[in-house]
């Protein structure tokens with residue numbers, strides 16, 4: 110796998126700064142707890158990691174020993190999350206709350222995957238004309254085909270039409286939906302089912318979470334999971350937050366593969382998630 114470490118490091122700058130106390134030669138366990146909580150790992154997970162680490166290295170371990178052990182513990186947690194690879198033919202359905210980064214991520218995915226096959230970007234966000242425009246522009250920019258279902262009002266119908274087409278990768282962008290609105294959750298399931306019916310394949314439902322809201326996205330994800338099975342997670346905007354540590358409790362709680370992380374606004378700013386790289390980027394050497 111290509112080495113993305115320097116890009117992830119750059120993106121995690123703010124989070125890394127939050128936990129810079131780890132480089133203090135007089136690091137205490139209290140400092141560790143405070144830093145992990147500030148980085149948004151949450152008190153429960155922070156406590157769990159610290160207790161485990163203490164058992165391993167002892168209460169009076171050196172700063173270096175503590176840092177190394179905490180890094181290993183987090184790496185262990187993240188390595189246990191199932192992983193998946195995306196190979197053609199593949200239909201992906203991007204869902205998430207408003208503004209989480211779905212449309213941008215659809216463009217970024219197309220940019221990555223066009224090297225591996227024919228890609229179709231599909232605008233099943235039928236609520237706003239601007240949403241279709243946004244995806245159409247991205248498709249042009251990236252150089253892949255676009256299907257917007259112009260004139261169609263039902264996003265499930267757009268999904269149906271698109272899914273019948275012979276592409277290696279079909280990436281379906283959907284409208285932002287509030288996880289608390291049952292009708293919108295049902296609509297997401299309806300899109301999935303119509304794609305299934307049209308293609309005979311189960312689309313991969315990818316939940317796009319906004320990294321800047323940190324742990325709050327766990328609740329969102331749980332609500333989405335009640336309506337439809339989440340096959341993978343993409344966490345965006347890690348470059349704009351000091352809450353990058355929230356990825357750890359998110360992964361623990363959801364036990365769904367984290368496929369990619371968003372590290373910027375450009376089309377190349379979507380990198381595959383790798384536990385080791387993430388932890389190295391988070392803590393530095």
Ligand SMILES: Nc1nc2c(ncn2[C@@H]2O[C@H](COP(=O)(O)OP(=O)(O)OP(=O)(O)O)[C@@H](O)[C@H]2O)c(=O)[nH]1
Nearest residue numbers: 207208209210211212213285345346371372373374
């Ligand atoms: N810095 C940064 N910005 C991002 C990233 N991903 C998305 N954005 C920005 O987040 C904003 C919202 O992105 P969209 O892709 O339009 O979000 P959306 O989920 O499609 O929004 P709705 O369709 O309105 O629900 C845009 O300004 C994007 O450029 C990222 O990884 N890093």
Ligand SMILES: [Mg+2]
Nearest residue numbers: 211212234240
């Ligand atoms: Mg959108």
